Amino acid sequence: MKKYLFITALIAGVAVFMSFNEGVKKEMGKAIEPKNMDTKVLPGDNFFEYVNGGWIKAHPVPPEYSQYGAFTILYEENQKKLRSLIEKVSAEENAPKGSVAQKIRDFYNSGMDTVTIEKMGIKPIQKELNKIEKLKTKEDVVRYMATMQRHGMAPVFHFFADADQRNSSMEIANLYQGGLGLPDVDYYLNQDEGSQKLREAYVEHLTKMFMLKGDDKALATKEAAMVMDFETKLAKVSFTRVEQRDPVRNYNKMSLAALKDTVPGYDWDLFFKSLGLENPGDINVAQVSYFKGVGNLMADTDMDTWKAYLTWNLLDASANYLSKDFVEQNFDFYGKTLSGQPKMQPRWKRVLGVVSGGLGEALGQLYVEEYFPASSKERMVKLVNNLRTAFGQRIEKLDWMTDATKQKALEKLSAITVKIGYPDKWKDYSKLEIVPGSYFDNILAVRAFGFNRKLNKIGKPVDKAEWGMTPQTVNAYYNPSNNEIVFPAAILQPPFFNPEADDAVNYGAIGVVIGHEMTHGFDDQGRQYDKVGNLNDWWTEADAKAFKEKTDKLVALYDHYTVLDSLHVNGKLTLGENIADLGGLNISYQAYQNSLNGKTPAPIDGFTADQRFYMGYAQVWRQSIRPKALAQRLKTDVHSPGEARVNVPPFNIDAFIKAFDINKENKLYIPEENRAYIW
Ligand SMILES: [Zn+2]
Numbered sequence: 284m285k286k287y288l289f290i291t292a293l294i295a296g297v298a299v300f301m302s303f304n305e306g307v308k309k310e311m312g313k314a315i316e317p318k319n320m321d322t323k324v325l326p327g328d329n330f331f332e333y334v335n336g337g338w339i340k341a342h343p344v345p346p347e348y349s350q351y352g353a354f355t356i357l358y359e360e361n362q363k364k365l366r367s368l369i370e371k372v373s374a375e376e377n378a379p380k381g382s383v384a385q386k387i388r389d390f391y392n393s394g395m396d397t398v399t400i401e402k403m404g405i406k407p408i409q410k411e412l413n414k415i416e417k418l419k420t421k422e423d424v425v426r427y428m429a430t431m432q433r434h435g436m437a438p439v440f441h442f443f444a445d446a447d448q449r450n451s452s453m454e455i456a457n458l459y460q461g462g463l464g465l466p467d468v469d470y471y472l473n474q475d476e477g478s479q480k481l482r483e484a485y486v487e488h489l490t491k492m493f494m495l496k497g498d499d500k501a502l503a504t505k506e507a508a509m510v511m512d513f514e515t516k517l518a519k520v521s522f523t524r525v526e527q528r529d530p531v532r533n534y535n536k537m538s539l540a541a542l543k544d545t546v547p548g549y550d551w552d553l554f555f556k557s558l559g560l561e562n563p564g565d566i567n568v569a570q571v572s573y574f575k576g577v578g579n580l581m582a583d584t585d586m587d588t589w590k591a592y593l594t595w596n597l598l599d600a601s602a603n604y605l606s607k608d609f610v611e612q613n614f615d616f617y618g619k620t621l622s623g624q625p626k627m628q629p630r631w632k633r634v635l636g637v638v639s640g641g642l643g644e645a646l647g648q649l650y651v652e653e654y655f656p657a658s659s660k661e662r663m664v665k666l667v668n669n670l671r672t673a674f675g676q677r678i679e680k681l682d683w684m685t686d687a688t689k690q691k692a693l694e695k696l697s698a699i700t701v702k703i704g705y706p707d708k709w710k711d712y713s714k715l716e717i718v719p720g721s722y723f724d725n726i727l728a729v730r731a732f733g734f735n736r737k738l739n740k741i742g743k744p745v746d747k748a749e750w751g752m753t754p755q756t757v758n759a760y761y762n763p764s765n766n767e768i769v770f771p772a773a774i775l776q777p778p779f780f781n782p783e784a785d786d787a788v789n790y791g792a793i794g795v796v797i798g799h800e801m802t803h804g805f806d807d808q809g810r811q812y813d814k815v816g817n818l819n820d821w822w823t824e825a826d827a828k829a830f831k832e833k834t835d836k837l838v839a840l841y842d843h844y845t846v847l848d849s850l851h852v853n854g855k856l857t858l859g860e861n862i863a864d865l866g867g868l869n870i871s872y873q874a875y876q877n878s879l880n881g882k883t884p885a886p887i888d889g890f891t892a893d894q895r896f897y898m899g900y901a902q903v904w905r906q907s908i909r910p911k912a913l914a915q916r917l918k919t920d921v922h923s924p925g926e927a928r929v930n931v932p933p934f935n936i937d938a939f940i941k942a943f944d945i946n947k948e949n950k951l952y953i954p955e956e957n958r959a960y961i962w
Pocket residue numbers: 286287288289799800803860863
């Protein structure tokens with residue numbers, strides 16, 4: 284699983300771009316803008332508020348968002364840029380059939396053609412609904428589940444291609460738990476009042492979706508209850524999110540014959556044959572106990588329940604591309620009820636997000652041509668090298684690690700591959716056919732294209748040049764099985780990377796982002812992978828034990844961090860990200876010190892360079908967030924909320940404590956013995 288800088292794998296969430304030299308500077312003014320601060324708050328009592336309080340007051344969450352911050356602003360700016368690119372392409376009426384311009388134009392226009400979409404109503408999925416209605420046997424169910432996978436849906440479980448975690452140069456088939464309509468297992472099983480209310484709201488949503496499909500209320504109510512009951516059974520055999528973070532536990536490579544032995548209740552021959560993959564080769568069954576549970580459910584579940592569940596999966600995966608009644612009902616639950624977002628984004632933004640997801644690198648290519656200057660790439664290459672050197676120096680000086688393990692760590696560090704801006708080789712969309720007219724047909728075409736791509740990968744070498752994110756995405760990631768860090772063009776903008784800012788601020792922002800991604804290679808998950816990306820333990824037992832003791836301290840610090848009155852951050856769920864934040868801060872600070880060569884820069888606006896380094900970091904995470912969205916993120920996101928990302932890690936660091944004169948009277952003060960020193 285790749286590690287992202289912020290929010291876990293945004294669902295179809297793709298953003299866009301903008302130039303380095305315009306737009307943001309107007310918005311940003313100075314690199315550290317005093318009016319964005321709240322100087323009535325002491326840095327040691329709430330550093331997040333101290334740096335960002337003024338900004339937060341001036342930026343309540345807009346109605347069409349569940350949260351709003353530095354990432355969202357770049358996303359917004361990028362959407363405008365992307366729209367203008369699409370409009371330019373759309374004006375090319377004579378774009379030859381099969382060209383990228385034709386595909387972008389027709390996909391976007393089909394999504395904006397609400398007259399046709401309304402006229403079609405439920406028609407685009409009627410044929411599939413009829414097929415589900417006609418299912419008679421469990422074999423029919425398995426066959427249809429494969430059909431849905433081919434259409435980009437994932438009833439009960441996910442199927443995909445990924446690097447073999449112990450032989451990372453080869454792609455293998457993967458089976459991974461899934462199939463839940465609520466965001467997490469906890470939502471089904473927790474007995475608190477809030478969870479119960481959400482379950483009631485979910486059942487109501489299911490009922491309404493079945494009614495929109497044309498069922499009467501009595502039948503729809505029955506179907507909703509069946510779906511809820513079935514998903515609850517899936518939830519009971521699912522791994523929690525914390526359990527999913529253990530790469531060894533989630534690696535269970537086996538042959539098809541072994542899978543059939545392990546999970547005899549499911550007709551795997553039929554499933555793979557129906558996928559078009561008669562010989563899948565080795566398969567990683569991520570959560571064996573989950574699939575055993577699924578095998579049992581095959582026998583114990585009646586046909587009416589299967590039909591209701593598959594129908595719901597089809598409705599859920601299609602709703603956003605059908606007529607308004609479906610779109611609105613879908614938003615009513617997933618947007619309003621779950622995230623507290625009052626308003627949907629305007630249609631053009633939603634369609635643009637879909638096009639940018641489906642034709643991501645085609646649009647990305649247009650984007651970087653227009654908005655990504657070569658100079659940005661050069662500056663980043665230099666910065667990354669500085670960070671790598673600094674990280675190496677810190678590893679050499681660690682007092683808790685033996686020389687043998689240090690040597691391996693340094694080898695791994697120097698083997699990290701760096702990707703900046705955009706891929707060297709663009710994805711080929713020539714086999715994807717986009718037609719004018721039917722939005723839903725285009726969605727299906729994109730999904731089938733994606734499915735065939737992954738099917739073709741299985742059993743072949745990993746294409747190490749491939750990117751897991753489009754250039755227009757405001758994010759970054761570390762991929763442990765490639766031992767690579769990746770920075771899409773869109774994140775190389777203020778407030779992350781600001782060519783106008785002083786070095787202290789840039790090292791605090793993009794420098795920490797780079798250090799964060801590098802540290803992922805050495806967090807509690809990443810450290811289990813070797814320099815070529817194989818899950819392969821290279822630590823001595825004593826070093827592993829010392830590491831665990833240190834990270835346990837970090838778990839405790841976050842477990843005790845409270846947001847929203849009584850809700851805690853989950854220290855175990857967010858551990859990898861928290862190690863990366865702390866490491867990123869330490870490494871980037873060291874790189875900044877190296878760059879100064881012993882000089883002390885003059886203060887700017889009354890703030891010392893050290894202060895500005897940490898303020899540059901803090902403002903990256905400024906964010907207003909709706910309580911419901913925050914509650915959901917605390918359960919589902921491996922990243923801590925922005926506030927905790929700012930208010931915990933620096934308080935473990937001597938340079939910060941000194942820079943802001945933090946003492947034990949301060950609310951966020953951490954006693955020496957509880958501080959985490961890791962990387
Ligand atoms: Zn991360």
